[in-house]
Amino acid sequence: MKKILLAGTILILGFAGVIPQLLAEEQVNSLRGDHALDENSIEPEMKNWQLDRDPIARDHVKQPPLIPHKTQGYTINLKFNKCMSCHSWTKYKDAGATKISQSHFEDRDNNVMANVAARRYFCTQCHVPQVDAKPLVENTFQPLPTVK
């Protein structure tokens, strides 16, 4: 009986203290990086939205064109769509903006609507403004020369 108790105690002590300690000898890198706890992590560089510029060329066929200006504070809700105050058919000439494509007036059954279709209403779902950020992973994509 005493021997069993002794063996049990040793086992419990082993699992509770010694074995995990041995395992911890291997360094584990957390998502936070290889930093001492009392050191500050490296601050990522602050990116600012790019200012107005010429339309950005598309990289592939049917790519939603990128937005070549800031869109901070531009409201898109049921009552109002700020983008449309320049890009609508009635406004684009005065604003010197790109006209919204006619494809955006079709619903999913290809019925042409009198106004922008609901499924195309939320512009920033596809069209996005840009910051000058380097790609995080390498990308070797090249557009086909025939449809460039």
Added chain:
Amino acid sequence: MSLKDKYKNLQGWLAGFSVITLVVSAFALGIIFWGGFNWTMEMTNTEQFCISCHEMEDNVYMEYQNTIHYSNRTGVRATCPDCHVPKEWGHKIVRKIRASNELLHKVLGTINTREKFEANRLELAQHEWARMKKTDSRECRNCHSFDSMDYTAQGRRAYKRHIKAVDDGQTCIDCHKGIAHELPDMHEVDASVVVGQKSK
């Protein structure tokens, strides 16, 4: 006692003081009354006063906190009265008297829920747009004026349209609607900036 006697009594009472005492005390009373009046009016000209009504605090004040007039890179802030109350004394008094109508509707509870506020938002906004249009956006111009704008420092879109706006005699509010608060349902104003049919 007839009115004439009362007047004579007052004359007698005043004769008891020297001219200097009378002038000085009239001067002092003037300062106290005028100062008090102006001080009270300035009390009603603060953001704290404006949002002491939940109608303002829960609706327009919340929306304004997301806009550039509340928080921006240079740390300059325009509060409620900067845009909604004229700076010049005469215009200010006229606006303050007109604002008594707002007290009436506070009592009537015209916009005391979000739903009621939304239902009335178009009318409220149109009143403010009309006021700005009429005064050539006077309150905007306390800070922003065409004369002190450097168009070359503006973005491509802004400088072209600002120069055109000067030539066409446009005023700020013609384009800059809904910059500090949410816009009302724009179906009735301009259907091309909203989706589909009226949402009701």
